[in-house]
Amino acid sequence: MYTNILTAQNNGITRITINRPSKLNALNKDTIQELHAAFRVAELDTDTKVIIITGSGEKAFVAGADISEFAHFSVGEGGKLAAKGQELLFDFVANLTTPVIAAVNGFALGGGLELAMAAHFRIASDTAKMGLPEVSLGVIPGYGGTQRLPQLVGKGRAMEMIMTAGMIDAQQALQYGLVNHITTPEELLALAEKLGSKIMRNSSVAIGAAIKAINAGYEDGVNGYNVEIEQFGNCFGTEDFKEGTSAFLEKRKADFPGK
Ligand code: COA
Numbered sequence: 001m002y003t004n005i006l007t008a009q010n011n012g013i014t015r016i017t018i019n020r021p022s023k024l025n026a027l028n029k030d031t032i033q034e035l036h037a038a039f040r041v042a043e044l045d046t047d048t049k050v051i052i053i054t055g056s057g058e059k060a061f062v063a064g065a066d067i068s069e070f071a072h073f074s075v076g077e078g079g080k081l082a083a084k085g086q087e088l089l090f091d092f093v094a095n096l097t098t099p100v101i102a103a104v105n106g107f108a109l110g111g112g113l114e115l116a117m118a119a120h121f122r123i124a125s126d127t128a129k130m131g132l133p134e135v136s137l138g139v140i141p142g143y144g145g146t147q148r149l150p151q152l153v154g155k156g157r158a159m160e161m162i163m164t165a166g167m168i169d170a171q172q173a174l175q176y177g178l179v180n181h182i183t184t185p186e187e188l189l190a191l192a193e194k195l196g197s198k199i200m201r202n203s204s205v206a207i208g209a210a211i212k213a214i215n216a217g218y219e220d221g222v223n224g225y226n227v228e229i230e231q232f233g234n235c236f237g238t239e240d241f242k243e244g245t246s247a248f249l250e251k252r253k254a255d256f257p258g259k
Pocket of ligand 1: 022023024026063064065066067068107109110111133134137
């Protein structure tokens with residue numbers, strides 16, 4: 001069904017793997033379209049409670065947007081490339097109500113790091129390298145990197161990373177708070193799944209509401225506290241809330257219907 005990605009669904013987790021290892025999983029137009037489709041399918045699938053995004057091979061998560069596709073672009077085409085990419089993939093992923101974990105298995109550069117940053121949180125193998133090298137190509141990050149990197153690591157660190165076009169290793173990414181955990185390459189997916197299983201014990205409806213409230217705090221002109229109040233109130237009308245509170249009072253484990 002897909003040419004550049006692989007998808008697999010198992011035990012409530014959909015894994016999406018970018019699969020162009022000969023190009024270090026660089027994001028060309030087709031791959032972005034396929035990722036959009038796969039994330040959309042996973043979001044609509046009631047059996048998917050968590051999505052893991054990773055790259056195939058040991059070398060790269062994603063080594064960036066496909067430079068060969070945009071090297072000849074005009075000003076107008078450049079703007080459209082960024083706008084379309086943000087709409088189809090980066091904003092799309094950030095605003096999903098199904099939790100997305102990025103398992104960074106190697107180079108996450110440019111659009112690759114931007115994709116990892118669009119995920120709800122990140123873990124990395126100890127071999128991973130991350131950076132936004134766009135200014136070394138005469139361009140800037142265009143898939144949300146100038147916004148999400150400062151949010152995650154702070155303005156000064158983001159300024160340095162973007163201006164130097166340098167890479168940081170997994171240890172430094174951990175210290176910066178860019179990734180939440182690091183592990184060996186062999187253990188990376190198992191750790192992502194373990195975190196996924198922990199998430200899945202909870203109410204998926206409440207998790208979706210929490211994602212909306214958290215994201216609202218980063219949106220221009222939106223009051224995150226007001227969105228929190230609204231989402232909090234909405235939870236009281238869900239079956240998950242009835243089950244979660246009843247289970248607590250009855251001293252049993254909740255079995256959330258996800259509604
Ligand atoms: N776009 C298109 N092709 C890419 C790519 C990208 N962002 N990143 C890697 N590739 C391709 C290479 O062109 C090469 O293809 P080829 O074998 O047909 O020549 C293949 O992937 C392997 O990459 P290579 O550069 O030979 O691997 P390396 O181990 O020597 O270097 C990197 C690895 C990640 C340091 C290097 O590939 C790189 O700098 N990539 C670009 C990173 C970047 O600037 N990304 C931001 C884009 S906005």
